[in-house]
Amino acid sequence: SAVISQKPSRDICQRGTSLTIQCQVDSQVTMMFWYRQQPGQSLTLIATANQGSEATYESGFVIDKFPISRPNLTFSTLTVSNMSPEDSSTYLCSGGIQGGTEAFFGQGTRLTVV
Amino acid sequence: QQPVQSPQAVILREGEDAVINCSSSKALYSVHWYRQKHGEAPVFLMILLKGGEQKGHEKISASFNEKKQQSSLYLTASQLSYSGTYFCGTERSGSARQLTFGSGTQLTVLP
Numbered sequence: 001s002a003v004i005s006q007k008p009s010r011d012i013c014q015r016g017t018s019l020t021i022q023c024q025v026d027s028q029v030t031m032m033f034w035y036r037q038q039p040g041q042s043l044t045l046i047a048t049a050n051q052g053s054e055a056t057y058e059s060g061f062v063i064d065k066f067p068i069s070r071p072n073l074t075f076s077t078l079t080v081s082n083m084s085p086e087d088s089s090t091y092l093c094s095g096g097i098q099g100g101t102e103a104f105f106g107q108g109t110r111l112t113v114v
Numbered sequence: 115q116q117p118v119q120s121p122q123a124v125i126l127r128e129g130e131d132a133v134i135n136c137s138s139s140k141a142l143y144s145v146h147w148y149r150q151k152h153g154e155a156p157v158f159l160m161i162l163l164k165g166g167e168q169k170g171h172e173k174i175s176a177s178f179n180e181k182k183q184q185s186s187l188y189l190t191a192s193q194l195s196y197s198g199t200y201f202c203g204t205e206r207s208g209s210a211r212q213l214t215f216g217s218g219t220q221l222t223v224l225p
Contacts, residue, residue, distance in 0.1 A: 033213075041218075042116070044215075045212065092156075102161055106155060
């Protein structure tokens with residue numbers, strides 16, 4: 001199994017600013033993903049964080065708004081840029097091992113934009 | 115495409131059983147089940163792989179009908195700690211746990 005440390009756990013930000021969320025895994029994972037969970041809703045995949053290359057974004061999410069980095073197999077960041085109140089959500093990172101069992105989740109970052 | 119999960123909510127008494135269903139219109143490599151309590155991260159319960167392999171929680175069982183692309187989660191003799199929102203996550207082949215989640219089932223177990 002793997003443990004994912006995510007920070008910050010929560011933040012309140014002013015509209016128009018940016019927030020960078022970090023995820024650190026305690027072991028190497030093949031893939032890392034970023035999800036958004038709006039209040040009372042399911043998890044929606046934002047993008048796959050690829051090591052050393054540009055992330056792969058899902059429909060409705062763009063790099064300019066959610067730039068992602070993954071410099072190595074154990075670390076990734078997601079930036080929420082030029083925030084608006086509509087960005088208020090919980091953001092979660094997860095990791096998976098090819099051929100492994102479950103996807104591991106960080107504890108999430110609860111973001112409120114005011 | 116998001117899998118369809120049912121029911122949306124269920125309330126039961128401690129000791130009762132419940133079944134949660136998840137269906138997909140796409141061919142699946144695996145189905146994952148998670149439970150999430152309010153304000154917490156999803157917790158892994160079960161994975162069902164194409165071909166019949168299962169791994170997960172000892173007290174929770176599940177099935178995966180590959181022909182119909184449907185999975186069911188069986189909660190027997192429910193405990194108060196089973197309360198939470200249950201999500202199924204479906205995985206297409208070769209995606210190394212890139213999951214598409216259903217809308218969730220809110221389960222409440224009363225004493």
